[in-house]
Amino acid sequence: MSITATSPQPGKPQPGKSGARAARPGTERRTDISEKPVTWKVPVLLSALGIVAFIFFGLLGPNQTASFGLSSGGDLFQLPAVQVPAFLGGIILSVLMLGLAGYAVYLKAKDRPAPRWLPVTFTVLFLAAFLIWVVGGARTPSISLAGLIAGSVTLAVPLVFGSLSGVLCERVGVVNIAIEGQLLGGAFTAALVASMTRNPFVGLLAAAAAGALVSMVLALFSIKYLVNQIIVGVVLNVLVSGLTGFLFNTVMQANKAQFNSPPGLDNIDIPVLSSIPIIGPVLFKQSVVGYLMYIAVIVVWVGLFKTKWGLRVRAVGEHPQAADTMGIKVNTTRFWNVTLGGAIAGIGGSFFTLVAIDSFTEEISGGRGFIALAALIFGRWNPVGAFFAALLFGFADNLQSIVTIIGTPVPSQFMAMLPYLVTVLAVAGLVGRSRPPAASGIPYVKG
Known part of the structure; x- marks a missing residue:
């Protein structure tokens, strides 16, 4: 669907129309290649x-x-x-x-x-x-491939939620550097609220609200007050880290039983299906957060590429001026998309305290928000691509633990840097040209 249309000028050949007719069959592809030279x-x-x-x-x-x-x-x-x-x-x-x-x-x-x-x-x-x-x-040259894959998916859960948050934000033109803060805020809030209510599902909803709140601050300063989006994101990461660390030491540590002992979300096994080798534990033996991960990937992909809402979102991220002329409220669309992205990242943060372990610790997210940002780039700003990129990083993270157990001579430090090495190669062009939305990071001022 075209956002803008121009009337052809009489006597002037139109690109891609009269020129294409005059060309010999099969040369249209060659002409397109000449416009974008193939690199080495x-x-x-x-x-x-x-x-x-x-x-x-x-x-x-x-x-x-x-x-x-x-x-x-x-x-x-x-x-x-x-x-x-x-x-x-x-x-x-x-x-x-x-x-x-x-x-x-x-x-x-x-x-x-x-x-x-x-x-x-x-x-x-x-x-x-x-x-x-x-x-x-290795000293023991044997591993469980099924366990390696299942563990990789589990470790990738917060990365997937974080990368989906980045997709929703950048597709609408806002760079979301604050994914780390959204994950951390979601983890802290989930642990606190679930501990106080003794209900992990209430903690899950509170985590989404916390992530959305962090995103609202990002949206307010970057969209309304036109503050540099990257600077706001970095400041929010530091702010959330300091705030959660302070509350952890002053509130949670003082009364752990009441404020930092959340009930967990156990795995839900689907009968028969969960017993299928390899795919059973991956698809049919997950926690509520794990099942929500699959649902979120599908819903975000369908929403962005198969609905009118998604067309509007992508129009705002690619050409906000043209979207504005069509009656789309650019900054309103950006604000609510960024808020939705934060809520999704907050749910991912709840994984740390409601699924992985049963309490909150300082800096529990461990920089995974930045890995999620790398998965977003590796996945070419596509929900499905970001999902598989996050799985690759989860695979490298899980493999790092397994190689230590089986006694391989490969240093674990090398395994720890593998995801970042893959990211550098991907951004350098291994998977083709990665182009963010054209208006990503550019504030929009009407008029």
Whole structure:
């Protein structure tokens, strides 16, 4: 749907119309490519990573057999463990990666962009080779793949909520640096209210209200008073951190039984379905917050791309002046979208105190708001993309704990920095050009 329309001028050729008719069949794509030149970023990155994989995961790979369990004792049926010779598996996967890199170079030589599936497939192969290399080189070369995936999804829950908050804010033109503060405020409020009422669901609602309150402050100063959005977000993170730390030390510590002992939200097992190997624990054995995560991803995606509301939101984020001429209240739309994003992030914060552990501690969010912001960029400002990016970060976080248990020689510090390394590669162009909404971070003044 076009927001603005211009009348064609007599005698003047219209781009994409008369020019396209005069061109030979099949040249329209070439003309579009000439407007956006294909760069060497993707071919060079894939080639470099392919060479690294071939050397470390292949030629220098361990000689043990890596074992990956697919089932647990309580599953509906048992699947045999997958046995992969680490050296041979690393060679095969790295050769496939080099083949994909070579194809990317070939496409660049033909001045054709790499299709989106190419870097995605390369990333999957790289992660598989890395996992085989890590497990194959451990003292106990065996892990439960089902447990690794289930744990990764659990750790990704607050990241998904935080990234969805960022999507809702940036799609409407407001940069949300305050995701960390929204998560932290939600975690604190959920613990406090649930402890006082002895009802975790009331704590969940209070967490959403706390996240929305933080977002309202962000919206008020950045939209109404035109304060720099990044500065407001940073200040809010510091403010919420200091306020929750002060109340934790003065109120919660003084009477933990009354103010910091919230009842938890237990996992809800769906009969039969929760016993299916691998997908059962991921989809059908979650807490209320975990199920809300899946619902939120679907609802936000459908709302943004399949409804009139979503079209208005994206119009405000891409071209607020044009949206204003169509009768859309730009700043009102921004204000309520930012508030909704904060409420979603607050629900994600409740995960820390109502699901993960049974009390609040200082800085319990641990910087995950900034990782959620990275997932937002990695996911290209799309709810589904942000969801899978958050899962990748949760996977790296969970793998960091597992490699310590199985005794792999890979330093845990390297595993801790892996999500950020992936983010840098993604932003640098590994998954293609990442472009935020055109009006993101730009205040709108009517008239």
